[in-house]
Amino acid sequence: MQRKNYFDYVEEKLAILSIRVKNRGKLNILDVHMHSENFYRDFINLLYGWSLENANNRLQNIEAIDLIDDNVKLIVQVSATATKTKINNSLSKKSIEEYAKRGYTFKFVSIAENADQLRQQKYNNLYNIGFNPKKDIYDISSLEKDILNLKLQKLEEVYQFIKAELGNMPDCVRFNSDLTTIINILAEVKLDENEPLGNINMFEIDKKIEFNKLDIAASIIDDYKIFYNQVEKKYREFDKMGLNKSMLVLQSLKKMYIDALLKNKYDNSDLLFVGLIDEVKEIVINSSNYFDISKETLEACASLLVVDAFMRCKIFKNPEGYAYVIT
Template sequence: MALQRQSNLEEAKEWMKRLDQEFVANAALRHLDGNIEIEPFFRDLLNALFGWSLKNSNWTEQINQDSFDLDDSVSRIAVQVTSTMTPKKIRDTFKTFLPKHRADYDRVIFIYPFLSKKGSGGDLTSTLEGFDFEPKRDRLDLNNLLQKLQDLEIGQQANALTLLRQELKPLGAALRMGVDQNVEAIIHIIEHISSGVPTRKPEMGPNAQKKLKRFAEHAAYLKRQFTLHVDCFQAVAAARDAVGADPVRSVRCAAWLKERSLAFLDQHNGDARAAFDGLVDYFQEKLHTAGCDCDQPVVRYFLADEFGRCNVFPNPE
């Protein structure tokens, strides 16, 4: 269970990091529309994390009203989603909010789409006029939301993660300039399969022809996975070069692929075609979960190449 929590948190951290990068870039370009687009996302995420029933205030009140964006009238909470962290922004919000809505809400919460926030700065006493606002409690950044997610029970964490995947999927593409997303995806696969301790030794002296005879019924299909996608060679080679030559990693990768591919083969009653496709689907799902975009042919070529190395569906020793 602890391992699942750790996995959930690591995935959530990756999504939050990508969201932070997106808004940092938008701020540099003075692009402000992202705040409007992100309001429904934070509405659903905050509801999942805190159990609130926030709705979009700009749909029910006047369009783009300037004191808050989301509200829960039962919990008496108003939320403003903003990328502006200045004391002036807080003061201006309360100057508009207090005359109209003080009687309706007990808390005003500022949500910042960044991993860390700046200090609120300055004395807000005169602006608040006695309203209960504590900057440390009521100003939340993405790290604060990660801490809240960490405390949820497993089922609630899973729901929050599903939301992150669905809403932030467009941020799954490689964000590092000059890095091919397919190269990044294969690097991720190599890191994933080399993270465990091997339980089998890699097969010495691979015999691809023997293997094709062994799977004669699906030999043509398995061979096509290599020949049809050979143009993906450069992406796979670049990924292998990026992680570097490491004997220990090679042993772990080979052992992982041998063990898991045989498990898929057993699961599909010896049907090599179905087992191969199952492995492709497995890695595609892992990449999607990690926020990586990848062309499926690259995964197929990688596995076909490992098949030729006798790491996928190894011959009996």
């Protein structure tokens, strides 16, 4: 489901940015804070259709004001610190008075901390500027709730923006992955459609496809099941690199399948099958040992592994008496 893919990507990148802002703030490294101000200016403008500008373009270091939109009369403070004291201090600044007289609304955006408790507080609004804590205090969670309700076309715009701004941002931790190693190995293989399949029982595989109601995904299985022997050979090579390597990869695929079932991540078997391929690709891309291979090659190799796991009884239910190998 594309909506889920877009939202999951945006949620992950905003979460990583939030963690980086918080951790760097503790070390008094504030470069990310500075860039986040402009990032959130453009992000919020896209999300809500505002025309916020950086207040520093008018006057350097205006107290309590980071962004201004004269069209809808908004002033916004973007902060990594989210406390009642912080907001009270901002509302008491002399710079607020002018905008209060002109009918502006004050909004507070927390970019590192949850602000649920702040929305329940009462504040000392010295100049009586427009400010309703319940709707004028934002945090990552409240922004994500609004993103979740966007129409698909708008959600895609947000996704493309986040991808452009944060897509190359390094993850907090990147691990070496055996799954990625076998993908890298398969990426170098010239697949031969004419290689004999030997003792593979295609009737049993077709029966399992029907049993699991894989109507659309059946075409993916048909495309890649013919390469079973070549995958088997590469697994044997892989096992020479370390004890139980292929078994651990197959078990990781099985766990992905079980997790998806337990969390009801997909609406039907076809979506589950394709979803597993996408999850394999995501793990590979985010692994420290990932080689830069083409999108098409990664798609094919991920499909090979998932189809192979399907044939080997690791994922999806087996019909009674299922045996993909003829003995």
